[in-house]
Amino acid sequence: MTDEFPSTTEDAAARSDSEDTMSNPTKCVLLACGSFNPVTNMHLRMFEIARDALHRTQKFSVVKGIISPVSDGYGKKDLLPASHRCEMLKLALKSSNWINMDTWECEQSKWTETAKVLKYHQSKVDRESNMRSKPAPTKKRRKDLRNVQINSNDNDYDDMSVDDHNAINAALKKDSVSVRLLCGADLLESFGTPGLWADKDIEEIVGKYGLVCITREGSDPRKFIYESDVLSKYQENIIIVTEWIFNDISSTKIRRALRRGESVKYLLQDVVIDYIRANHLYGVEDNKYINDIIPSPVAENAVSDVQWPNSEGPSSEYEEVPRSPKRINEDPFDGPPSPKSPRHVPCMGPDLGSLVRRVRNVRIIAYAPETCV
Ligand SMILES: Nc1ncnc2c1ncn2[C@@H]1O[C@H](COP(=O)(O)OP(=O)(O)OP(=O)(O)O)[C@@H](O)[C@H]1O
Numbered sequence: 234m235t236d237e238f239p240s241t242t243e244d245a246a247a248r249s250d251s252e253d254t255m256s257n258p259t260k261c262v263l264l265a266c267g268s269f270n271p272v273t274n275m276h277l278r279m280f281e282i283a284r285d286a287l288h289r290t291q292k293f294s295v296v297k298g299i300i301s302p303v304s305d306g307y308g309k310k311d312l313l314p315a316s317h318r319c320e321m322l323k324l325a326l327k328s329s330n331w332i333n334m335d336t337w338e339c340e341q342s343k344w345t346e347t348a349k350v351l352k353y354h355q356s357k358v359d360r361e362s363n364m365r366s367k368p369a370p371t372k373k374r375r376k377d378l379r380n381v382q383i384n385s386n387d388n389d390y391d392d393m394s395v396d397d398h399n400a401i402n403a404a405l406k407k408d409s410v411s412v413r414l415l416c417g418a419d420l421l422e423s424f425g426t427p428g429l430w431a432d433k434d435i436e437e438i439v440g441k442y443g444l445v446c447i448t449r450e451g452s453d454p455r456k457f458i459y460e461s462d463v464l465s466k467y468q469e470n471i472i473i474v475t476e477w478i479f480n481d482i483s484s485t486k487i488r489r490a491l492r493r494g495e496s497v498k499y500l501l502q503d504v505v506i507d508y509i510r511a512n513h514l515y516g517v518e519d520n521k522y523i524n525d526i527i528p529s530p531v532a533e534n535a536v537s538d539v540q541w542p543n544s545e546g547p548s549s550e551y552e553e554v555p556r557s558p559k560r561i562n563e564d565p566f567d568g569p570p571s572p573k574s575p576r577h578v579p580c581m582g583p584d585l586g587s588l589v590r591r592v593r594n595v596r597i598i599a600y601a602p603e604t605c606v
């Protein structure tokens with residue numbers, strides 16, 4: 234049986250606080266900025282982990298997730314054109330019913346600071362929620378807004394009772410949706426890299442918008458916040474989510490594995506692997522795991538239909554993507570590109586012979602009905 238009553242005074246205080254927020258949780262949008270080069274399963278997991286954690290507090294209701302890939306102007310080493318990164322994101326996000334990609338940032342010819350990206354999305358969300366709430370205000374909302382209008386006269390503000398303040402806040406909160414930056418602990422810790430982030434941007438990000446940060450192997454975000462004056466000042470606005478199911482996938486490791494001809498299955502969505510294979514990205518020509526497998530049934534969708542206003546868009550399935558000479562051997566820890574695998578079977582066109590050989594190797598196994606669960 235569950236205990237319906239608070240057992241201590243702190244519990245009671247916590248309960249009354251959460252009762253208030255429970256009935257009126259702050260709506261929020263999670264915005265993740267990054268390279269997504271390529272999008273990994275962990276990028277997607279990050280949203281699920283954050284949403285669970287925010288809902289557990291009962292103070293927030295996550296209304297949507299947005300992924301904003303950085304523009305080509307960011308100029309990071311090995312950064313593929315936004316057209317490809319967006320195609321992969323679009324395919325990967327087919328598995329989510331609440332995370333969307335927004336291409337505004339990557340359509341900019343120059344790199345945009347993250348504080349500006351947050352500002353853009355907050356205004357967009359404000360516009361959307363205004364539009365939604367205007368046409369048909371409910372009876373209750375009309376009453377709330379009336380109260381706000383009556384009570385929010387500047388002259389009266391200081392004379393208002395606590396109840397009035399609460400009523401206004403509740404009414405405003407109900408309609409407002411706040412955009413928060415979702416990131417891994419490495420991004421938070423990059424705030425400490427000299428010259429990388431402007432102080433005013435850091436203050437704006439944590440002070441005005443807020444941050445949800447997922448722990449990552451090798452980082453200690455709590456210590457980092459403690460050591461930073463500005464982050465400590467706004468720590469109420471920073472939610473650290475400890476991810477206990479360690480999963481240190483990173484796009485860098487994925488690119489390295491692909492270059493080295495190693496398998497990346499179960500680290501990326503199959504549709505993303507299909508897209509990488511079809512477009513010869515990240516030096517997969519020599520990747521036996523990718524090139525020898527029969528594309529997944531969704532492979533036909535791997536060439537997608539995003540409209541590209543500012544770019545030529547991705548190559549067709551058979552077209553070779555021009556590869557930057559910098560891509561090979563830039564990592565001092567990487568050896569030379571792996572030699573062509575003897576098993577290398579280019580899976581780009583229908584190879585009937587190899588298909589027949591593979592079909593011959595398929596063993597048909599009859600399962601007893603009770604094993605077919
Ligand atoms: N395994 C992970 N755990 C927690 N956060 C992650 C993880 N992988 C990526 N992120 C976060 O996802 C966001 C976007 O990631 P981005 O593509 O820039 O990083 P990345 O995967 O580390 O890429 P790269 O290795 O190319 O730097 C960042 O906030 C980053 O911290």
Ligand SMILES: NC(=O)c1ccc[n+]([C@@H]2O[C@H](COP(=O)(O)O)[C@@H](O)[C@H]2O)c1
Pocket residue numbers: 266267268269302303307309345346347348420429430431434
């Ligand atoms: N000053 C800034 O606003 C600033 C600095 C460095 C990185 N970022 C952002 O952080 C994200 C992740 O960058 P990396 O892929 O380099 O880790 C990108 O979206 C990038 O735009 C912003």
